[in-house]
Amino acid sequence: MKNIKTTNIQKRNNPLSVSCSVPIMDHDTVQLAHGAGGRLSADLIDKIFLPRFGNETLNKLEDQATLNLPPGKLAFSTDSFVVDPIFFPGGNIGELAIYGTVNDVAMSGATPLYISVAFILEEGLPMKDLHRIVVSMEIAAEKAGVQIVTGDTKVVNKGSCDKIFINTTGIGILPEDVYISASNLQPGDKIILSGTVADHGMAVMTSREGLSFQTRVKSDTAPLNGIVKNILEITKDIRAMRDPTRGGVATTLNEFAAASNVGIQLYDSNIPVNPDVEGACEILGIDPLYVANEGKMIVVVPAYIAGDVLKAVQKVEFGKDAVIIGEVTDSHPGMVVIKTPLGANRIVDMPIGEQLPRIC
Amino acid sequence: MKYLDEFRDPVLAKNILDEIHKTVTKPWVIMEICGGQTHSIIRNGIDQVLPKEIELVHGPGCPVCVTPLEIIDKALEIASRPNVIFTSFGDMLRVPGSNKDLFMVKSEGGDVRTVYSPLEAVQIARDNPEKEVVFFAVGFETTAPGNAMAIYAASKEGLTNFSELVSHVLVPPAMETLLSSPDNRVQGYLAAGHVCTVMGWDEYEPIAENFRVPIVPTGFEPLDVLEGILLVVKQLEAGLFNVENQYLRSVKREGNRQAQTIVNTVFEVTNRKWRGIGEIPASGLTVRKEFESYNAEKKFAVENITTEESDLCISGVVLRGLKKPHECPAFGKECTPTHPLGATMVSSEGACAAYYKYQRLE
Amino acid sequence: MCLAIPGKVIETYDENGIKMGKIEYSGTISTACLEYLPEIEVGQYTLVHAGFALSVLDEEEAQKSLDAWKELGEALDEIEDKS
Numbered sequence: 001m002k003n004i005k006t007t008n009i010q011k012r013n014n015p016l017s018v019s020c021s022v023p024i025m026d027h028d029t030v031q032l033a034h035g036a037g038g039r040l041s042a043d044l045i046d047k048i049f050l051p052r053f054g055n056e057t058l059n060k061l062e063d064q065a066t067l068n069l070p071p072g073k074l075a076f077s078t079d080s081f082v083v084d085p086i087f088f089p090g091g092n093i094g095e096l097a098i099y100g101t102v103n104d105v106a107m108s109g110a111t112p113l114y115i116s117v118a119f120i121l122e123e124g125l126p127m128k129d130l131h132r133i134v135v136s137m138e139i140a141a142e143k144a145g146v147q148i149v150t151g152d153t154k155v156v157n158k159g160s161c162d163k164i165f166i167n168t169t170g171i172g173i174l175p176e177d178v179y180i181s182a183s184n185l186q187p188g189d190k191i192i193l194s195g196t197v198a199d200h201g202m203a204v205m206t207s208r209e210g211l212s213f214q215t216r217v218k219s220d221t222a223p224l225n226g227i228v229k230n231i232l233e234i235t236k237d238i239r240a241m242r243d244p245t246r247g248g249v250a251t252t253l254n255e256f257a258a259a260s261n262v263g264i265q266l267y268d269s270n271i272p273v274n275p276d277v278e279g280a281c282e283i284l285g286i287d288p289l290y291v292a293n294e295g296k297m298i299v300v301v302p303a304y305i306a307g308d309v310l311k312a313v314q315k316v317e318f319g320k321d322a323v324i325i326g327e328v329t330d331s332h333p334g335m336v337v338i339k340t341p342l343g344a345n346r347i348v349d350m351p352i353g354e355q356l357p358r359i360c
Numbered sequence: 361m362k363y364l365d366e367f368r369d370p371v372l373a374k375n376i377l378d379e380i381h382k383t384v385t386k387p388w389v390i391m392e393i394c395g396g397q398t399h400s401i402i403r404n405g406i407d408q409v410l411p412k413e414i415e416l417v418h419g420p421g422c423p424v425c426v427t428p429l430e431i432i433d434k435a436l437e438i439a440s441r442p443n444v445i446f447t448s449f450g451d452m453l454r455v456p457g458s459n460k461d462l463f464m465v466k467s468e469g470g471d472v473r474t475v476y477s478p479l480e481a482v483q484i485a486r487d488n489p490e491k492e493v494v495f496f497a498v499g500f501e502t503t504a505p506g507n508a509m510a511i512y513a514a515s516k517e518g519l520t521n522f523s524e525l526v527s528h529v530l531v532p533p534a535m536e537t538l539l540s541s542p543d544n545r546v547q548g549y550l551a552a553g554h555v556c557t558v559m560g561w562d563e564y565e566p567i568a569e570n571f572r573v574p575i576v577p578t579g580f581e582p583l584d585v586l587e588g589i590l591l592v593v594k595q596l597e598a599g600l601f602n603v604e605n606q607y608l609r610s611v612k613r614e615g616n617r618q619a620q621t622i623v624n625t626v627f628e629v630t631n632r633k634w635r636g637i638g639e640i641p642a643s644g645l646t647v648r649k650e651f652e653s654y655n656a657e658k659k660f661a662v663e664n665i666t667t668e669e670s671d672l673c674i675s676g677v678v679l680r681g682l683k684k685p686h687e688c689p690a691f692g693k694e695c696t697p698t699h700p701l702g703a704t705m706v707s708s709e710g711a712c713a714a715y716y717k718y719q720r721l722e
Numbered sequence: 723m724c725l726a727i728p729g730k731v732i733e734t735y736d737e738n739g740i741k742m743g744k745i746e747y748s749g750t751i752s753t754a755c756l757e758y759l760p761e762i763e764v765g766q767y768t769l770v771h772a773g774f775a776l777s778v779l780d781e782e783e784a785q786k787s788l789d790a791w792k793e794l795g796e797a798l799d800e801i802e803d804k805s
Contacts, residue, residue: 206750214744214751279361279748283770284476285725341370342377342582344405349717352698353463356450357476359503359725359772360395360423360707361748363728363767363779366788375795396724449772477773479740479755499772502724505758506774513740554724557769557777580726583791608783610769616776619758 022128023047030125035155044153048131052138053117057149065149067114070173075110077101078169086133086163089203090218093166094133096294098140099223100245101170106225107241107297109180109232110172112144118152120165133164144223146170172225177236184239185260189328190306194227194297194313195220195321196272197249201291201355202280213283216276222295222318230312230319231299238309239300243293247351249325250289252298253336254350266326266338266348284357289348291355300328363609367581376586377409380593387413388596389545389681390589391538393531394552395422395707396580397588402714404582406589414589417545417681418704418711420534420634421552423498423527424451425703425710428633430667431527432457435496438525438660439465439472445488447481448496450474455706456699458667478510478524485514485522494656497524502554504528504645505619508626511647511654523656528645529632531555532563537640538680539571545681548592550578550585553607558623560615564603572601579607626651636675636703670694675702678711685715692716726771728779731756731764745770 025047026040033040050059057065081097098115105112117137121130141148199220206213224243231238240260244252249271257264273281273288281288295318301309306324313319326338336348392398398418401407407416420426436457439446446462453462453474466472471491475481478495485493497507507524514522531552538544551564556577568575574595578588588606595602605611623645632644647655657663672690677683685691685704695701697713704710708717729745734756736742743756745768754770756762759778768775 216749275361276749279750282361282364282727283729283747283750283752340403340405341368342373342404342406342409343370344408346403346405347717353454356453357474358451359449359499360451361728362730363784366784371795372788372791375791379794394724476752477755479773500724502726502771502776505776506755506772509740509755509757509774513738517738552724554726554769554771554776557726583787587787587791608787609780610777612777616758618760619776622758 022131023051025127028127030121030123030127030130030155032123032155032157035121035153041153048127048134049151052134053141053148053151055147055149057147058151065114067149069113072173072175075105075108075172075174076169077104078167079104080165080167082162082165083204084162085204085207086129088207088219089215090199091221091294092133092136093164094137095140096221097166097168098137098144098146099221099294101168102144102146103224103243103297105170105172106228107180107243108172108174109178109228109238109241110174111229112146112170112172112225114149115141115146115168115170116150117148118167119154120161121153121155122161122163123155123158125163130164140223144225175236178232178238180238180241182240182242182256182259185256185262185300185328186239186302187262187328187330188303189239189300190303190324191253191264191326191328192299192301192306192310192313192322193249193271193325194224194299194319196274196277197293197296198277198281198288198291199274200294201248202277205284205357206280213280215280217274217280220293220295224295224297224318227297227313227316227319230316231309234308234312235301235305237302237305239302241297241299243297245294246292248288248290248292249298250336250348251350253348256300257336258334261333263329263332263334264326264336265329266336268338268340270323270325272321272323285359286355286357290351303327364581367579367583369583373582373586376583376590380414380586380590381411383590383593383597384411384413385597387415388547388593389415389417390548390550390592391417391419391546391681392550392578392585393419393421393535394550394555395425396554397550397552397578397585398422398714400580400582400585406582406585410589414593418714420637420679420703421500421531422707422710423500423503423529424455424707426529426634426636427452427455427498427527428635429457429669430633430665431525433667434657434662434665435462435525436460436465437662437665438494438656439470440468441660443492445471445473445484445491445493446496447473447475447484447493449498452496452498478506479513482510482514482519482522485519489521491521493522495522495524497526497528500529500531500552500555501559502552502557504623504627505558505616508623511626511651512622514654515651520653523654523659524647525656526627526646527632528627529634530629530643530645532567533640533643534634534637535567537637539567539573541680543680543682546573548574548596549576550588550592551575553577553579553584553611556607556611556615558616558619560613561603561605561611562613568601568603574601575603577603577605577607577611579610635669635706636673636679638676670701673702675704675712678704685712688712724771726769726776728767729770730767731762734764743775745775
């Protein structure tokens with residue numbers, strides 16, 4: 001497999017085509033030299049990254065991307081992805097890295113436009129795994145309508161990272177007169193959740209080594225900018241938006257309640273949970289309200305527009321199960337309270353740490 | 361899910377609740393033994409909808425809460441050693457010892473792993489013959505059959521790199537200790553349905569008789585807990601003190617004989633310290649001499665580690681229902697859910713942790 | 723103290739000389755040790771705690787409990803109707 005000439009940048013494959021065979025490389029696994037800036041680095045860029053991510057800006061291979069931005073306010077967000085396992089039911093670390101940052105940008109009301117991708121690879125990572133991740137990132141970027149315009153790759157010694165870490169940074173543009181913030185909530189506002197909770201966290205947890213589950217639970221990883229666009233088409237009167245990732249819906253709502261110094265009252269029966277996810281949560285003794293989501297958002301709007309916003313969210317595929325899960329109140333400021341089926345009130349607190357499978 | 365959803369039906373719950381309201385005529389103090397029942401009570405807000413005459417006292421039935429500090433310290437010591445893979449149920453990872461918890465040991469390089477079943481720990485031992493694999497065997501009678509089977513299976517297979525750090529506790533001796541206390545206030549008990557699934561309910565009959573208290577083995581879903589309370593209240597109102605099984609679909613009088621046999625083969629009864637209560641005679645299980653090579657306390661020579669509990673903590677008094685958590689001088693000051701001093705602040709269902717969380721609503 | 727969840731036995735098998743089963747809980751399948759329930763059959767429901775099946779759930783008893791709670795409501799309704 002030696003002496004294969006570096007080919008010119010291949011024409012971009014159709015991102016959605018199924019046949020994405022691994023390019024022929026000199027090495028089956030990632031080597032330290034792939035991050036050293038020499039011939040192997042160029043090989044990796046030419047054969048793995050550019051054929052997938054390539055666009056006019058990236059193909060210039062400058063040290064930076066220079067961009068012309070449309071008018072408006074700039075939204076800017078960064079996130080690092082270290083999920084274990086890197087492939088899980090319903091997705092992998094690559095698409096998560098694209099959607100995660102796209103969603104964080106979109107939650108400001110912005111249209112995400114450009115994204116940077118930085119890889120930290122552990123030497124020995126199978127080239128076919130890297131390729132699979134890169135292909136899914138290409139598809140994710142395409143679905144989310146963003147371009148990958150700059151990037152970086154480092155390779156570290158075995159044991160210095162866990163297979164692959166990815167950092168992505170995204171920028172987007174939003175209208176000057178849109179102001180969305182966790183501190184905007186007012187009593188009477190309605191809280192809309194875009195779909196079922198806990199899918200991503202349970203997909204990852206049940207596929208971890210050691211916990212031998214067979215499950216249909218799939219990660220919900222998805223871009224949310226389509227939903228945001230739909231909402232903004234009908235109103236700019238949005239109080240707050242956030243995607244409830246780590247810590248789940250409970251954490252995001254507690255953040256809202258604290259930032260706005262208001263109470264939040266949830267209706268227990270309205271929080272949608274996929275039956276498969278519910279089964280997995282019951283076995284492990286985990287409360288789905290505290291489990292991570294990667295394709296869901298919470299939007300808080302004034303009551304007068306809530307019905308219309310709900311319909312706008314439901315029109316998008318990833319928001320078809322959206323429901324109003326509760327409302328903002330002036331009682332118990334800073335706290336999230338849920339009405340139980342028996343008619344009692346229970347505090348939904350901030351979690352202390354990661355949810356752990358429990359036996360008691 | 362079958363056997364769960366129908367036992368959470370709010371309409372039927374209302375029926376039982378109405379019956380409780382109709383039955384109760386005077387104040388009663390009832391203890392739910394089991395942390396799982398406490399969880400269900402808090403999660404569903406059962407305590408908020410009961411008649412004001414009924415006071416629920418949260419019992420000591422949470423292995424996380426009652427595991428003594430010194431066993432946690434032994435676990436931390438073993439888990440810190442090189443060449444050890446320390447396995448545990450997720451519950452125990454955040455429980456603080458004298459100065460750290462298992463998560464911190466992991467961050468310092470210890471190989472600490474969460475398992476869902478003790479047999480997974482045995483599998484880890486099979487897969488890593490060059491490592492010593494230790495399983496943190498905590499729990500009540502419900503967990504003992506699994507933990508005993510792990511040792512039994514490892515021994516049958518001749519695995520020599522597996523052992524358990526055992527801190528098993530037994531419910532009836534703890535109930536007797538609480539009832540023997542001169543200032544006991546508890547008048548009726550919900551016994552732990554899953555403990556009774558394993559052990560049956562014969563052993564509760566002398567307790568009910570001697571202390572003249574009704575004892576009702578009860579399930580965990582809201583309808584189970586409500587019916588358990590109803591059955592206790594009916595007996596209290598009628599002056600009866602019988603053992604009456606609420607959890608009919610799972611608990612049989614004789615329990616699970618096969619499970620009892622393996623538990624008795626591998627473990628034997630011993631004195632055991634309870635966090636917040638102190639030592640209770642014959643209240644725990646330890647590894648029998650025949651299986652001594654599977655006893656991590658002996659294998660890693662940590663028997664000499666002793667740790668004193670904080671003298672600020674009044675959790676023993678709280679557990680007996682004599683004082684409310686906020687009456688403790690350390691409550692919310694030296695003692696919080698992130699820095700707990702005693703049993704009842706350790707687990708999120710412990711009385712002090714629950715109070716800490718809910719006092720803000722009132 | 724002891725989280726035990728009802729699931730349906732969908733397969734039994736032997737592993738390292740121990741009787742094991744696949745248990746389904748609303749779509750999620752996990753394994754459990756069935757050594758303590760030698761008589762259990764595929765299709766029955768069991769309570770599983772920390773990977774061990776501890777009892778065969780008694781369908782008849784479960785139904786009896788549910789029926790009794792329903793009747794409780796009807797009895798209460800009647801009392802209210804009369805008064």
